[in-house]
Amino acid sequence: MIFRLFLAAIAIAIIFSSSAHAQSAEQLKRASELFRQANESYSNSRYDDAIAKYSEYIKIRPTVATGWYNRGLAYRQKAEAAMSRPDFEKALADFSQAIKLDPKDADFWLYRGHVRLRLIPVDFARQVPAAIADYTEAIKRKPTSAAGYTGRAQAYQETNRLAEAMADLNKALQLDPNDYVALYMRGKIHSFDKRYAASRADLEKAIRLNPQYEVAKIYLNYVNSNDPSRKATAAAATPTATPTKPVATTSTTTTATTDYYRDGFKLADDAEKAGDHRKVIDIVTKTLPTIPMKTKGVPAKDLDAFLYLDLLRKRAKAYLALKLYKEAEDAYIRSATDAADNMNAFNDKAMKRRGAIKAPVAGP
Numbered sequence: 001m002i003f004r005l006f007l008a009a010i011a012i013a014i015i016f017s018s019s020a021h022a023q024s025a026e027q028l029k030r031a032s033e034l035f036r037q038a039n040e041s042y043s044n045s046r047y048d049d050a051i052a053k054y055s056e057y058i059k060i061r062p063t064v065a066t067g068w069y070n071r072g073l074a075y076r077q078k079a080e081a082a083m084s085r086p087d088f089e090k091a092l093a094d095f096s097q098a099i100k101l102d103p104k105d106a107d108f109w110l111y112r113g114h115v116r117l118r119l120i121p122v123d124f125a126r127q128v129p130a131a132i133a134d135y136t137e138a139i140k141r142k143p144t145s146a147a148g149y150t151g152r153a154q155a156y157q158e159t160n161r162l163a164e165a166m167a168d169l170n171k172a173l174q175l176d177p178n179d180y181v182a183l184y185m186r187g188k189i190h191s192f193d194k195r196y197a198a199s200r201a202d203l204e205k206a207i208r209l210n211p212q213y214e215v216a217k218i219y220l221n222y223v224n225s226n227d228p229s230r231k232a233t234a235a236a237a238t239p240t241a242t243p244t245k246p247v248a249t250t251s252t253t254t255t256a257t258t259d260y261y262r263d264g265f266k267l268a269d270d271a272e273k274a275g276d277h278r279k280v281i282d283i284v285t286k287t288l289p290t291i292p293m294k295t296k297g298v299p300a301k302d303l304d305a306f307l308y309l310d311l312l313r314k315r316a317k318a319y320l321a322l323k324l325y326k327e328a329e330d331a332y333i334r335s336a337t338d339a340a341d342n343m344n345a346f347n348d349k350a351m352k353r354r355g356a357i358k359a360p361v362a363g364p
Contacts, residue, residue, distance in 0.1 A: 023060065031060040038070065039360040047078040050360075065102035068094045069111075070360045076115055085122060091115050106142035109134045113151050120158060121313075121336035124320070131155040146176035153185055160272070162189055180206040184216045187223070192269065196227035222307075226266065264290070265307045268314050277318040284315040297338035309339055 023031075038053035054071035061067055072094030079087035095112035102108065113134035116127045135152035142148065149172035156165035166189055172182040187202030203220040207213055224230050264287030271279040291308050294300040299308045316331035 027060055031057050035067070042070070042074055042360045045077070047074045050074040051078070063101060065098040065105065065108070066361045068101065069098040069108055072098065072111065073360055076111065079118070085119070088115050088118050092119070104141060106138045106145065106148070109138040109141065110148055110151065113138060117151065117154055121332065121339045124316070124332055128155055128158050144175060146172040146179045146182065149175070150179055150182045150185070153182070157185065157189070162192065165189060178209055180209040180213060180216070183209070184213065184219065188219055191223050192273070196223055196229065199223050200227070265311060268311060272314055272318070277321045280314055280318040284311045287311060309335070312338060
């Protein structure tokens with residue numbers, strides 16, 4: 001956790017020397033106490049209280065960027081807990097104000113990029129290029145930080161700019177070999193080109209670094225189920241059983257269905273890479289009803305949740321590529337709604353990296 005320490009005496013001297021608008025010593029003391037209390041509330045996950053106190057601080061010192069930035073962090077953490085679009089948008093506004101006041105700070109750009117990634121499901125066309133721009137600014141100001149490259153790679157992947165995503169992930173891992181989000185993403189891209197051994201190596205390392213990284217485990221299962229060498233090895237290792245009379249079962253339909261929707265995901269992915277948008281729509285539309293669901297919009301199994309959400313996104317992007325704007329809008333709304341229902345269980349951990357829960361800045 002990085003804290004930026006300010007000397008109160010220097011801050012007070014600067015303010016009193018500025019103009020007739022200088023604040024009183026009592027106001028500055030009150031602001032300092034509010035900031036301390038807000039940081040304490042933030043550290044104890046009392047985000048509403050932190051937001052209220054940062055807001056009082058901002059009323060006294062509206063031109064101090066760290067006040068807006070810290071409140072943005074609190075809104076972001078509150079939004080992550082509940083997947084709340086309004087709180088993500090408030091965080092976005094606060095980070096934007098912090099940038100306006102101090103555009104040189106890399107973290108302000110980085111965390112606005114993180115929020116834009118979360119808003120992609122509900123505002124794809126605007127948030128993807130904006131996220132790329134924010135991460136690029138963060139990298140420009142702090143080129144030795146892996147987080148900017150990892151974030152930008154995620155944004156590039158949203159629009160299938162896989163070569164650029166891979167370049168950023170390689171750079172991120174050069175700077176931080178233990179960035180498990182970058183390893184997960186690179187493993188995923190390797191699998192797109194059927195480089196299953198490389199994919200497996202990255203995913204397994206990501207899981208070793210973070211044993212609770214469920215999304216990496218899900219995707220590793222997907223890679224193993226599609227790797228022909230793994231299938232061949234498993235088949236060769238299976239002993240020949242003595243023939244017995246088959247037991248009557250009703251599972252054949254379920255097995256065939258499971259095989260179909262996994263194959264459907266693969267076919268949709270191949271069609272997307274080939275630029276055949278109508279084929280993507282057709283495959284996704286036929287595949288979605290075959291996925292077993294726990295409740296509306298929430299598949300029964302974690303692996304199915306990954307496939308389901310990605311299929312929805314593929315269809316929405318295909319509609320957009322074909323300029324079928326009404327269909328694209330409806331598809332993105334469904335994608336966003338179902339993603340929100342699954343996000344706490346599935347997507348939330350994908351965004352967590354070491355230090356992802358940013359400490360509030362120690363204030364002036």
